[in-house]
Structure formats: structure tokens, C-alpha cells
Amino acid sequence: MLVSLVSNSKPLPPEQPDVVVPWWSFTKTVLAAASLTLVRDGLIGLDDSVSEGPFTLRQLLRHQAGLADYSELAHYHTAVFQDETPWPADDMLQRLDAARLRYEPGTHWHYSNVGYLFVARLIQRITGLTLEQALAQRVFAPLGVTQVRLARTREDLKGVRLGSAPAYDPGWVYHGLLVGPLAQATQLLDQLLGGALLPVSLLREMQTPVHLGGPIPGRPWNTPGYALGLMIGDVDSGLTLRGHTGAGPGSVLAVYRCVEGGNTATCAVFAESDDQGSAEAHALEHLSAALGSRQSIT
Template sequence: MTTLSRRRLLQTGAAAVPAIALGARPARAASFSLPVTGVVPSSMAGFDQAMQKYVTEREIGCAQLAVAKNGKILLARGYGSYTRTTSEGRVFARVQPTSLFRIASLSKNITGAAIARLAQDGKLSLTAPVASLLGLSADADPRLAQVTVTRLLQHLGGWDRAVSPDQLWADHTIAASLGISLPVDHADIMKWSTARKLDYDPGTKYAYSNYGYMLLGRIIEKVSGMSYEAYVKQKLLAPAGITRMKLGRSLMTETGMSEVTYTSKLTNKTVLDDSGTVVPYPYGGFNMPNQDANGGWLASAVDMVKWGFVFDKAGTVLNSTSLSRIFAKPEIGMNSGGSWYGFGWSVRNNNVGTLNTWHTGSMPGTFSFFARIQNGVSYCAIFNRREETGSPDFDSIDPILGQATGTVTTWPTTDLTPKYF
């Protein structure tokens, strides 16, 4: 769902991000209309101009941007519009700063925080073997016994989607192998995966694993005695003052007006039944509820930057020990670029003695980016489509927002957080 290897790794914050001219590409459609909502202080106009150009170049229908500094939301913007069919007909809506988007793998730092909270409360050991916690058999591969909670969190669990299928996107293969009907659920995915050998020795290399984070969701449920969604809402989001976020559903008919619609040129055979119907990929081409702990959350950009405040300092959600664990280097150390993967965050040192942390999210119909950089600045951008064949590079949002940060000479003082509670 997320490819980190192509990302520019926020080496030292805005000042050191490679400059990319905001006028590098011509607009793709002169007639492309872009309604906007929300608040943009004049001193932060560079952010808005960059986003409008980025969205227009890619003809993105729905997007959001939120920017914060030192615990205050300073910019909140919605871009574009969408229509949704309801019982009363087709309804038109402009994207608001509070509209909900699928955030894909930005969900991983939420799951990482939930695991850290369980450990903080003395309910879970981070060194516990996952097979024992979930009752998984290691008969197919004894190395499964070496997979710990921490190794799942840091993508060191032994599954490599460059070698074997990504279990969260192999519904048809799993159903056929198990001789069952679609849709498959978490238990089916675990049964199929556990019967297969690992791709490498756990703890020896980094390989991004959506399945590993799906397993973390099941651990949260097993240890807490609550559903994954209920635990996160009660123990993490509510204390942080976040009320809108929820897990997403697969079909447009299952969503409300506050959630944008998603766009993709791609189609897939539905994974929700055995009909073989070819559907738009974002709506039934994958099973959204199965993504939950891996990539299933709905949020707005303002929700995400507010969520990011939880990691700024110890508080009611996470204590200092938990924060240290979340951003600690893994047993394999840093990669060749000087960054590492923590509990749902990519991490690196910056040149002011603090950490830059970030993540991207990507699935058909969604691209998202969230970064916390030096000097207390954070920003989140979310879009209702992702890069596909023939479209401009979506990863360029990273240096573009970094460059926009450098255009702010005076940061505003008005806190928008109460406006978007």
C-alpha cells in the first residue's frame, strides 16, 4: 500500500529539502475548476498556491491540506468537490477541511500507538511472540516463533511482498486456495498465510508488510478484549479530542455525505462476492474492513495533524517511555539513507537535534502524506486518487510542502484547532 523507497526522506526539514520549482509542469487542463474552502493565513499562501498547482496538474477532484506548528493548527483547506447518490438523488458537496478521506497507511502510526499504549498499561510485552499471542501454528515454518510484536511494528517479521503476494490484496488467491467463498476475512487471511513459509529470517531485514500490521490489529483485540476500532477510539482518539475518525467501508452505498468519493482508472473483479463482477477498484476491488489496522481509517487532514500532537510530548495518551519506544531504532539499525522505521513512522535525525517523522498512504483512489518536521511544524495532505500510469509523480508532494514551509517568514498565532474540533 505504501512505497517508501521512492520518497525523498526529509533529511533536515524544509531548508534542506531538494527544491522543486512549483512551476515545473504545465497545467493539464486549463478548464479544470477547483472550489476551495477553509482558512489560509496570508503568510502561509505559499502552501495554498503549491497545493492548488499540484491538484490542478493532476486533475484531482478532492484534496485537503492542514498545517500546524507547536500544537496549533494554522491552516486548514479543502479543495474540489464531489457528488454522491442518496435516496433523495444526487447531492453535490464541496470538500471541507473536515471531510473524511481514506488515509490508507497513515493508519499504521495509529496502530503503532495502540500497541505502545497496551504496553504502557502493562497489558502487553513488546517482545512477546506473535504466534503464542494469536494461537498461530509454526508447523509450516518454525521461524514464525521468532516473530515478536516489535518485529511486526518495524516490518521485520519475515514477510516480503516483493517475494510473495501481499496477503491483504490476495483475496481471490486466498479464497481459491482455501476452497471458500468470497469475501475472505482476517481469520482466512491468517490461516492461508500461516500455512506458508516466511520469506526471510525474522529480524534480519526491513520489508514493508501490510499483513504484519493486520496481525497487530488482532493482537490489540485479543489483549484488550475490545474491537480494534473501539480500543483506538476509547484509548487514543477520544483523549486526544478527535471524534470524526472511523474505519472505512468498501462500497459507496455504505458511506455518508461527509466522506469524499474516490477516483481510479483501474478496475478489478469484486472481492466481496463470487459473482466475478468487474467494479471500480476503490469500490469493491479490495476489502476495506480487512485493511483496518493496516490502512482502514477515515480521517481529515486536520484530524491527522491534531493526532500528531500526541507524539510531540508525553501526555494523557502516551508517556515518555512509549514515545521513546515508538521512535527507537530497530535491531537492524538505520538504512543506507540514514532513516529507520519505528512504530508506524519513518524516522530520521534532523539538523536541530530532533526527529523528522513521516509516512505516506496509497491505495486505489487514495494518496496521503503526513510529516512532522523540525521546529514543531507538521502537515498532512490527502487526495482522492493516486498516481497511476501516465500521471505525474505523486511523491513530489513531499518536497513541494517542504519548500512551501520555507516560504513562511512569519508564522501566524491564531489557533484554528477549536474551529475544527
């Protein structure tokens, strides 16, 4: 298990900043940040409808657009397991019958990678740039993150720590798969939530969650919620986690920030397993220690 931690309250443990890992669904946090810079610049409104369907940017970012998710397709998992060539995105959408909304936008919550595919397309359409160019211009450069890239092919994953799935094809992540040093995931979330990219009003919107019920078995969440590209909720130690967990074949990345009093700590944990709860618990353990929380996580 690899850990990167930054804190303003306690000495830091040894880091492994140069280990390049897949960011999995932490990519969603970056896509959300990029789309919110478009809102910041007056190019789209959070509650504007988008051309991908009868839903708004806010609903896409919050997984409330009424969309299904391709993880529901049994043959998707079979194709990934058998190392098949990824289907073209439009083929995947047709197989999923993605144009058929599963509920009226804004009335329910359902995690959807398809929603973030539409966010990625929206960013490209509005900026006139490739997704990688847009993310570099609008997120990475302003936050001083210089070593992150989009992986499109198996060749792009050479040198990336992949756990037990070294032959994985990143084309199966339809909204795009970012890869980069573990420490740069920590840096990006710390800078983003610290106010280095978005104005206060938009940062507040980004961190306003829809609440998703009670505790999740096997995971540290007591009151889980989802905001705009962020998982947010209270945990056993009394802290509130803000960040994202991402999982793919053979590994998990959990990147979270906590604030307690005037102190902050941000931690990224990469585990070569499929256990999201364990990675989150390890991140929380490091955050609690850095903030001097009275409770420890076992």
C-alpha cells in the same frame, strides 16, 4: 491537493478540516500507538513474543517479523482492480502462505501489512474490545480526535474523498482502514508525538528507527528509516520527518511532523494521485515554510 497544517511558529495557511479522506497506512501509526498503550499499562512487553508467531510486538511494529505481504500476490491486485469481494482474512493468509517466515525475525526488514493485521488482532485480544472500540478508548478519546472511524464496507466510504477509485472496498485493507477529516490526522500525529499519550520512554522507543539505506528515487528521503509505526528520516532541507505516508487506489495521504529548535509543525497532505513522493514533497514544503527553513522544496 488538500493540506492541513498546525504550527507553533508561523501563521497557518487556510485549512480544509472537514474533508474526510482515507487514512490508508497512516492507520498503522494509530495501531502502533494503541499497542504501545498496552505496553504502557503493563499488559504486554515490547519484546514479548506474541501468539501470532515466533516474533515480538516490537518486530511486528517495525516490519522485522519475517512476514510476507499480500501486496506480493498478483491476484490480490487483480481482484482489487476488478472490484471483487474481499477474501476473508484467513483465506488471504493461506494464499500468501503467511505462516512461512521469509527470514529470521529481527535480522532483516520487509514492509508487511500482514504484520499490522496481527497487531490489530493482538489489540482486540488483549483489550477484549472490537478494534474500533479499542482505538477510540486508547487513542482517539485521549487525543481529542472525535470524527475518525473504521470503514469496513463500501457503504462506510460514502462521503469520503476517494480520488479515482470510488468503488473501492475497504475490506481489502486487512489491518483496518481508518477514515476521517484531514485536520484530525494532523491533530492526532501532533498530539501523539508531542507526548499527550505515551510516557517519554515509550515515545522514545516509538521514534527509534531501523535505518533502511540511502535516498529513495522520486521521494524526498535522504536517510529513510522505520520505527514503531512511523516512517522517520532526514530530507534535503536538513529537517527530520516523522509520520507516515499511506497510498491506496487513486489517492495518497502523507502526515508528518518536524521539530526545529523550539518550534514544531505538523502537516497532512491528501493527493488524488498515486504519487507518494509528490505528496511527501508538498508536506515538506509546507513544513519548511512553517519552520522558516532556509531551504525550500521545488
